[in-house]
Amino acid sequence: MTTTERQQIVNEFGTEFGKGPKDSGCTAVQVALLTARINGLKGHFESHKHDYHSNRGLLKMIGQRKSLLKYLQNNNEEKYKNLINKLGLRK
Incomplete structure (x- = not known):
């Protein structure tokens, strides 16, 4: 990025x-930045299927984003709903 x-x-x-x-x-900004980094790794993993070290970093980023979203959901549910709609995280 x-x-x-x-x-x-x-x-x-x-x-x-x-x-x-x-x-x-x-x-919300931290979640958006993590989402952009996570989405940016899609192309890397398509060409490097056995890159397990980067996969671990990806899983750590997903966990960090999950904890930030949980914090936002507990403190301000309206911002949480707006953010996940804007980023397209939940279906």
Whole structure:
């Protein structure tokens, strides 16, 4: 993920869910960044099926995102629902 893509995600989700366009510590922004990194690894795993070390890192990122989403669901359910709809996480 490039720096401009990261800044774009922070601006988009920081203004909608956080305190402003530079609020990179907001839970929603962290979830969006993790989702972008997780989705970015799809192509890597298509060509490198036996990369088990990267797979472990992927599973750690998924666990981190899961815990952040659980925190958001417990504290602000409206933001949680809006975020998962915007990211398309649940079906």
